[in-house]
Amino acid sequence: MDQQTARYDFDHARRGAGVLEDPFAPLIAKLQRIARLDDDDVRAIRAWPIRIQNVRGNGYLLRDGQMVRDCSLVLEGHAFRSKLTGVGQRQILSFHRRGDIVDLHHLELRAADHNVQALNEARIAWIPIDAIRATIDARPGIARALWRDTLIDGSIQREWILNVGRRDARTRIAHLLCELIYRREGPPPNEERRRFELPMSQEQIADATALTPVHVNRMLQHLEAEQLIARERRMFVVQDWDALCRVADFDPAYLHLD
Amino acid sequence: MDQQTARYDFDHARRGAGVLEDPFAPLIAKLQRIARLDDDDVRAIRAWPIRIQNVRGNGYLLRDGQMVRDCSLVLEGHAFRSKLTGVGQRQILSFHRRGDIVDLHHLELRAADHNVQALNEARIAWIPIDAIRATIDARPGIARALWRDTLIDGSIQREWILNVGRRDARTRIAHLLCELIYRREGPPPNEERRRFELPMSQEQIADATALTPVHVNRMLQHLEAEQLIARERRMFVVQDWDALCRVADFDPAYLHLD
DNA sequence: CGCCGCTTTGACATTGCTCAAAGGATGTGG
DNA sequence: CCACATCCTTTGAGCAATGTCAAAGCGGCG
Known part of the structure; x- marks a missing residue:
């Protein structure tokens, strides 16, 4: 069951088509909490083309070693990162909630170095990496906010090493x-x-x-x-x-x- | 002894003054291994004003909670990050060698969330954060390389969570x-x-x-x-x-x- | 109703920890 | 060049925290 693949229920719901509320609202709120975004920044994010997917509990969003072309934004539910030892013991590396982009790493790293799974039933928006990269190049405010978000993520990982270790x-x-x-x-x-x-x-x-x-x-x-x-x-x-x-x-x- | 402060032997040796070899060579070599830098990028790095310090084993380069205005580049010896639990148990979070900038995080995070210590006798170059920030803003190639370096750092941290945990x-x-x-x-x-x-x-x-x-x-x-x-x-x-x-x-x- | 996944319990096994002391190295001052 | 201090490594004996295995309870769902 851990290993089973997510069942794909593609909505192909572009923004606005059938979705009542703004899927980017939690992300934007979060970025505004940790950095400053101007109105153009917010508009740039809202312009990201997304593809929405429902995943069930323990379903994989991304597997270790996989090449990545989209980043996943959690819309509903939760996701987590995990890695397995050679003998198959699982370690969860972080938990993510709505508004979190789980695998920003892959803007620069080609192959995933961990899995991403849904915790329960979850709703995910896939954002093409190219769209994010273009935004980052064009809008330093967003680059800064995402950079900072990643750094906080790193700090949490460090605390987890301490937590698990000591x-x-x-x-x-x-x-x-x-x-x-x-x-x-x-x-x-x-x-x-x-x-x-x-x-x-x-x-x-x-x-x-x-x-x-x-x-x-x-x-x-x-x-x-x-x-x-x-x-x-x-x-x-x-x-x-x-x-x-x-x-x-x-x-x-x-x-x-x- | 763990707790003792580093003894400060400031050289105030600007680049070239008394230092025979290029202190940036290992850093540049490393960045060129993980990203592409053009000649102007390399020149920009070489222009960073540095202050060199010798630290002895277990001496602190940075303490948890401290505000950071410089990043430390390891020139000789080794450094490591560490955190302490409330009851004083130490967890080492990563090891760093010559060419590593240990605390790039603090470009965006004001207060340090961990300690940085020298492993043995070490030689450190302090680089003002403002200099790095200016370079990043001016030269996307360097921004990219440092960003990627930080992401690899994060991947290593994830592996450590698995290692220590499972x-x-x-x-x-x-x-x-x-x-x-x-x-x-x-x-x-x-x-x-x-x-x-x-x-x-x-x-x-x-x-x-x-x-x-x-x-x-x-x-x-x-x-x-x-x-x-x-x-x-x-x-x-x-x-x-x-x-x-x-x-x-x-x-x-x-x-x-x- | 009956299955299924999750939680709970018990008995026992084991990994890694604690405490304490001894055994090298290395360095320093007399 | 010796004596001693210091720091690190090594050893031993006993112990505690956490893991293993197995089975039973429980709650939701088809």
Whole structure:
């Protein structure tokens, strides 16, 4: 099932044709948060020709080694990067949400060095690399914003090396939770209790934290017993954000949201 | 000793003043290997004003959280990036050799999200960020080359997440050795036996592979017992490159040296 | 209803860690 | 040229965190 290919449901829905809302809105909002874009920049992005695809959970958007001619922008749902060891153990490298362009790397690197998969059912827009490249050459503001986005991505990867390498299981999982929340909401929720959807299975959490699903399960129970989080289905409630951050050894500086 | 500050021996040696060889040669060679630079590009790089500094082993070039106004180019010796957990455990994130600009990130990110330290005695050139930025704006060829360099850096980080997360101790260490050799020599040595200097202590290997120094020691002995490597002081000899790569689960594709 | 994927539990195995001490190298000052 | 300090490597014994394997529960969906 991990290995199965995505089923392709092409819409061939160009912008506006059948799509009610602007597919670029989350991307533009994000870039404006991390850099400055003028109106022409925004117009240039909106002019990108896209091809929309629905992918189901664990379906591949891109496989390690593949040559890349389009970048994928997440419209709905989530995606993640992964790599496999020679004996087939999976490591998840990052999670992505709506507004994220997952594989900007391939503007300069021909072959993919990792997989990209959908977490659950997801809706993806494919943007031709040539279109992005042309925009970058013409509009330094956009080049700057995408460059900065990639650098933040790199910073998150560095934090993951630390997380996976040097923190114990409980801390590691708590850290991942904090990161997911913080990246979604910007600054942390200041109300005492707050609920979030946790879109990934415990197996996927395990692959992201380099643990076993069994152990992830036990540690989630542990965090629950400590009154840091509460869980119901795939929703969970942060009972005490500050305490969770402390347990998680979480400092959002590496997200560079300034 | 980890924590101690570098002792500053400023030379204030501008290019040519007392320095016999071109400090930019390794950088230019590297960029030409991964991208195309024309003569004007090379001239632009050579025009960067630099300040040279000697740093001793484990001395800090940059500390987590610090504001950055210069990038460091390694001239002699080695440098590495590191982060600390809240309880002070160190994780090494990457190693760098002559010709590497270690903290290009900070062209766009104000505060450092990690430390940079010298491995042993090292010689560093500081390049003002403004100079690099001006060059990037003026010369797309250089922008492209540096961008690509950063993307390769990101790919290596991804491989490290996999290495630290999903490979066992022996494989992890072997993988690190393969990477260090491959990045130094380009394509692997095709003679049967080949000797290399291993510039880092076992403690530093431990921090890079997220192990204990004790365990690193035992695994190195293990690799030696398997006839994959031989060791004498800080030199070691690869006895069988192909076998080492197999044990290491090493595939150089992620280095994007095409 | 019955299948399927995900979560949960238990018993046990193992990798890698901890602590502590000893054994080289190398360098420095007397 | 020796004595000593320092830093790094090596060894041993015991332990803890996390993994493995297997089975049972549970919730949703066709």
